[in-house]
Amino acid sequence: MGANLLNELDVSKKKGMGLELDRGALEGLKKMPVDVFEGVYLGEVHENALILCVDLRGFSDYLCSNEDVTVFKLIKEFTSNLLSCINQFGYTCSYYKLLGDGALIIWDDANENYVNAILSLFDAYTEFLNEYLFKASDRLALAGALVMGKVFKYEISAELSELKYRDYVGYGINLASRLQSLAMADQLIIDETIAKTGWIRFRVDQSPETQKILSSLKGLKTEDCDRLLFYDGRKL
Secondary structure (H helix, E strand, O other): OOHHHHHHHHOOOOOOOOOOOOHHHHHHHOOOOEEEOOOOOOEEEEEEEEEEEEEEEOHHHHHHHOOHHHHHHHHHHHHHHHHHHHHHHOOOOOEEEEOOOEEEEEEOOOOHHHHHHHHHHHHHHHHHHHHHHOOOOOOOEEEEEEEEEEEEEEEEEEHHHOEEEEEEEOHHHHHHHHHHOOOOOOOEEEOHHHHOOOOOOEEEEOOHHHHHHHHHOOOOOHHHOOOEEEEOOOOO
């Protein structure tokens, strides 16, 4: 969000909006995909961003085997509680986008504190889902992938509607999405780059079957097709 809009909203005089937002709310708006258009276009490159992609396992089957009202209630509770968890544990993030039964969360820079926050977010929400929200539906579970890599941040405007859309692109996002699809219930896969930092304890799956599956995925670099790395709990 540009400084111009921040200044206008700070004095709570934004015409036609009827909003009175404190500093915390303003900072939160910076992390959302859609904002009010104010003529500031952003284009940034972040060399070592952290990309977390999470998704539900078993949701398609749940969708087909339950009434619409039941599915709607669950997905509302899932997303609202996920957002609360992001605000509590992942508040250092730069961006998040809820994707129905999943989410994309990005930190523009990487450090060990941010990684610990991501692990806290994943652990806490996995525990909450298993013990409360999904207790009666053992086919449902959270899975995800965490990747460190270059991303490009950009904004585009739809001036007639006075809205601006903020998003990211980059190989790291594609990689996180592909790896996330291979994670089973309660699993978090990490990539080679973040594994080399030593910030995360992990176990390795380098079986021929795994290599075959990785090689079949579209758009992966050769160095990302050799093995899978699974988050294996906090460092001792």
